Amino acid sequence: MLDELTRLTAHGMARALRVGDVSARDLAIAHLDVAERQNHALNAWLTIDRDAALAQAEAADATLARRRAEGGEALADLHPLHGIPIALKDLISVEGGQCTAGSRILEGYRAPYDAHITERLRAAGAVFLGKTNMDEFAMGSSNEYSAYGPVSNPWDLDTVPGGSSGGSAAAVAAHHAPVSLGTDTGGSIRQPAALCGIVGMKPTYGRVSRYGIVAFASSLDQLGPFARDSRDAAALLHAIAGRDERDSTSAPVPVPDDLIRLAESDDEAAGWLRGKRFGLPREYFVAGMDPDVERRIRESVGFLEDAGASVEPVSLPHTDYGLAAYYIVAPAEASANLARYDGVRYGQSRRLPGADFIADYLATRGEGFGAEVKRRIMLGTYALSAGYYDAFYVKAQKVRTLIKRDFDEVFATGIDALVAPTSPSVAFRFGARTSDPVSMYLSDACTLPVNMAGLPGVSIPCGLSEGLPVGLQLIGPAWSEVMLFRAARAFEGLTAAATWRNQAPRDLALADDRSGPTPTERAAALTVA
Ligand code: GLN
Numbered sequence: 001m002l003d004e005l006t007r008l009t010a011h012g013m014a015r016a017l018r019v020g021d022v023s024a025r026d027l028a029i030a031h032l033d034v035a036e037r038q039n040h041a042l043n044a045w046l047t048i049d050r051d052a053a054l055a056q057a058e059a060a061d062a063t064l065a066r067r068r069a070e071g072g073e074a075l076a077d078l079h080p081l082h083g084i085p086i087a088l089k090d091l092i093s094v095e096g097g098q099c100t101a102g103s104r105i106l107e108g109y110r111a112p113y114d115a116h117i118t119e120r121l122r123a124a125g126a127v128f129l130g131k132t133n134m135d136e137f138a139m140g141s142s143n144e145y146s147a148y149g150p151v152s153n154p155w156d157l158d159t160v161p162g163g164s165s166g167g168s169a170a171a172v173a174a175h176h177a178p179v180s181l182g183t184d185t186g187g188s189i190r191q192p193a194a195l196c197g198i199v200g201m202k203p204t205y206g207r208v209s210r211y212g213i214v215a216f217a218s219s220l221d222q223l224g225p226f227a228r229d230s231r232d233a234a235a236l237l238h239a240i241a242g243r244d245e246r247d248s249t250s251a252p253v254p255v256p257d258d259l260i261r262l263a264e265s266d267d268e269a270a271g272w273l274r275g276k277r278f279g280l281p282r283e284y285f286v287a288g289m290d291p292d293v294e295r296r297i298r299e300s301v302g303f304l305e306d307a308g309a310s311v312e313p314v315s316l317p318h319t320d321y322g323l324a325a326y327y328i329v330a331p332a333e334a335s336a337n338l339a340r341y342d343g344v345r346y347g348q349s350r351r352l353p354g355a356d357f358i359a360d361y362l363a364t365r366g367e368g369f370g371a372e373v374k375r376r377i378m379l380g381t382y383a384l385s386a387g388y389y390d391a392f393y394v395k396a397q398k399v400r401t402l403i404k405r406d407f408d409e410v411f412a413t414g415i416d417a418l419v420a421p422t423s424p425s426v427a428f429r430f431g432a433r434t435s436d437p438v439s440m441y442l443s444d445a446c447t448l449p450v451n452m453a454g455l456p457g458v459s460i461p462c463g464l465s466e467g468l469p470v471g472l473q474l475i476g477p478a479w480s481e482v483m484l485f486r487a488a489r490a491f492e493g494l495t496a497a498a499t500w501r502n503q504a505p506r507d508l509a510l511a512d513d514r515s516g517p518t519p520t521e522r523a524a525a526l527t528v529a
Helices: 012-018 022-040 051-072 073-075 116-124 166-173 191-194 229-238 256-263 291-306 319-338 357-368 371-384 390-412 436-445 448-453 483-496 517-529
Strands: 044-050 085-089 125-131 179-184 198-202 222-227 276-283 311-313 417-421 455-464 468-475
Touching: 012 022, 012 371, 022 044, 022 051, 022 125, 022 166, 051 073, 051 125, 051 166, 051 191, 051 256, 051 371, 085 166, 116 229, 125 166, 166 179, 166 222, 179 198, 179 229, 191 198, 191 455, 191 468, 198 229, 198 483, 222 229, 229 256, 229 455, 256 483, 276 291, 276 390, 291 311, 291 417, 291 455, 291 468, 319 371, 319 390, 319 436, 319 448, 357 448, 371 483, 390 448, 417 483, 455 483, 468 483
Parallel strands: 085 125, 085 179, 276 311, 276 417
Antiparallel strands: 044 125, 179 222, 198 222, 198 455, 417 468, 455 468
């Protein structure tokens, strides 16, 4: 019976909470139970904080009871996330809690304050279940670069959930939480959402404050929601969005109330598609793309057309340069952001006593950072060094402008949104890309141009390929999140009856086995094989 509660959507839970069919405490217990039971097999969580979650749930129940006594309006005014369990990627500060960013160097560090979004979620009444696993400092596309071991994809435990927000995506796909938060610098929300068969949105750069979030590449990082449907994702974006004085890049753009309306209304919105214009960027059907993934995307385009939308081929000619430019800009910013981990601040517990300060610094960073992080620091430091700055960093910034202009030009022709694959492949096996960094980097070829341009993008499930989920990406102009969610919602309506949509991740039952292999053991066995 408790497990049944985890099958609900967040909006379903919100309704049950308001009518009094269920308590926030019941919801928290149901989700904590399954998260604790399956973490051996999935490793999606780095901490599960039962006591804190139950205390928050009880507070949410007390507010519900008070509002219920006050009458209808007071109850209806509660945020849709009130009393809803949520998972947070382990780079989001929660006062007093651990915040490892998937790195050894932050082991033992405790966040001294709440992130802006943590404050916002508390105000909304959400219940924090714990912190999720991730690639170290959010660098990666498979979650295999976490210092705390890989995460298994609930669809196939021998495959990756995607990254870097792999834990947050796997937790929602496995019904450990109805919603979770991730960050997306080059694809880290959309790509794991695609590989885990859920919804994930990267909002417009500046939509959500980054205050209190461990920084990777500050001009690209954005927080965003994961959920099992677009309504829940819209509710979560509503809770976290908006201007915050403490992040000068957070924009003074109003948070649309329509995000709440989307979350709370039951109307099917498929009619909304009539007359809409979508663009299909030719360059996103990259060489090496899995043909079956391409088939699913083209099928989805057919659904949109059948519903009265037009889908026209468009060109974003600088797409090919996106990856190269991203791997200059992102490591450059990372090398600066990660300079703060010196063994004195943040990582005191990791401080290794050396002969002098420099020896200490080298030892701390040498031990504390993993190989991928070191690779990025070296690439970034090189690209920023005197003599190379103009040749690499400045040039990459120019390419970035060209990429942004490509999008601007397409949207200026009246195209409402672009339709594209999220990932060129479905979930891949552990070890398949770790020995070749460039093949790992290519996982994000279809997502990272969107970060370079600062635009919003959402990935929604659009079918299966060999039993594994495929994600459809919708990309819109700046601040068009409501429109993207409407399109996503419409697509969900069109495909509501499809068998794939109602299929649970096929290895979920296996994830209950606490005597089976852990993801680390699975990855080791596959790498040897
Ligand atoms: N995979 C990309 C990288 O490693 C993107 C990661 C992200 O979005 N955080 O940089």
